[in-house]
Amino acid sequence: MDTHTVISRAAVVSSPADLAVLLRGLRQRHARSRRAPVLSYRELAARTGWSHGIIGAYLTGKVLPPVDRLDELGRQLGAAPAELGALATARERVADRRSCPPSGPPRQLPAAVPGFTGRTGMLATLDAAGDPGDPGAPEPAGRTRNAGAPERAGRARNTGGAVTGGPVVLSGPAGVGKTALAVHWAHRSAAAFPDGQLWADLRGSGPHPTDPAVILDRFVLALGGAAGGGETAYRTLLAHRRVLVVLDDVASPDQVRPLLPGGPGCHVVITSRARLTALVAIDGAQPLLVDPLDRQEARRLLAARLGPDRVAADPDGSDAICAASAGLPLALAVAAARVLTRPGIELLTVARELAAGDLPADGDWNRVTEIDRLSAGRGG
Known part of the structure; x- marks a missing residue:
């Protein structure tokens, strides 16, 4: 150093x-x-x-x-x-x-990713897992949790139909959209957690993962506690609150365990390139594998970035970009950025560049093969 x-x-x-x-x-x-x-x-x-x-x-x-x-x-x-x-x-x-304590509940979520599309089944699963209702209370009359939700949502429940309450681990390769999914769901579910939303990037895919003690202290301060209280202060502050905790880019179970709340009213969503099997086995985490977008979802995302008219005007070029992206949202975003910053370029040209793994030089975005490095901070 x-x-x-x-x-x-x-x-x-x-x-x-x-x-x-x-x-x-x-x-x-x-x-x-x-x-x-x-x-x-x-x-x-x-x-x-x-x-x-x-x-x-x-x-x-x-x-x-x-x-x-x-x-x-x-x-x-x-x-x-x-x-x-x-x-x-x-x-x-x-x-x-x-000397300036927080004036209200923490609202730490980053801005939602523009043009988010698809992931209907996974959002339903996250809805089921993140319901902070009292596990011992009966459902209100006439209410069925996530009625009509896709079958995939059943993975977030135990055999009795109650929410298991454990953290959710969104895992998958770089660029597949784990962070975008977590942030999108967190924003749309924020009202269910009136005592705040905590967010941290643990930089687990980089060379220097964040020390959880640093994040712990930041969270305690954000909740109105005093620095240095550690896990005991953190869990005490959360004991009777409904707070959503989103932990992005986690390297290992040991990095995330100190940041898990102890109370039943809080919920944790974790993203990681690793499956964090030990967290599932020991801590009751619910694993969700984030797959690449299908062709229809990829096309909708491209239309959200480029505008529906541009995509409709060149269906062959649009389909070629979707195919070359392999369903990775970050690859689609890079391709869309190249189109938007080079007026008049053909979509098929960008698709060929994307398929070759080599976009024309443009600062940090000069190669699509850099997605692995960039995705930690941009929706990976």
Whole structure:
């Protein structure tokens, strides 16, 4: 971790837990530079004159260090002057946020993906799984949950017909639209969770998955709690609330388990390229495999992006793009972007480029083979 990385990470610190992660990184770097074990809490206590308990609290995010102590701790961990300045700025930002508690329920969902189409069966399954009604209460007279829903929705229920209540895991390959599906469903179901919607990108498909402790602290702050309370504070705050938690791009069950609420009124939707089988087996998660769009759904999505008139005017070109996309919504979005940014281009030309895996150079979108890298933040 070089100085540029330290400064970049300090710029996005938003909680004591974030700051603690950065300090622990400096501690590891300092040990590597000395080719020695990391400085223990007791060693740092001997150097600073503070208790080893408070040093532990600083390095785990349970306590926000005062400005002078953060500066001294940074020096003991080998921070450069520019890094010390970045740490101080980050610390002040955290202090400012803590002095302004949230004024209402958290509404953290990102904007819905435009032109969402299809997925009727999967949306019905998510509706069934996400119903936050009291499991012990009878259904209101005349009401049948998801009456007429496709048979596929039955996977979200137990044999007695009641909602199982476990988290839902949307899994599938990059670019298949897991995030878009989760966000679309979350927006249309937000009214069922009046106490808020929490969202986090855990960056599980990238080289540096997010530490769940960082997300945990952000969620606790968003719910009106104090930083550093950990899982106990998180679950206590959620115990009598109806909150939707959406965890995007999860790497493993261990990354997501600390973020699972304990109360029956909350619901969790998870997206991952992995099936997270252990989460299904041990934590009662409900697996849903997100398949590529069929040809009709793909055509509707392309029409939503390009306009129905453009698609209807060139059915052969539209069908060729749908075929070349292999039903991946992200591939369709890339192809539509190429059409919209190159006036007059034939749809068949874009379809051939898509099929060859090589679109004309255009910044980050120059190759469709980059879908795997890009999808983590764009609907994968």
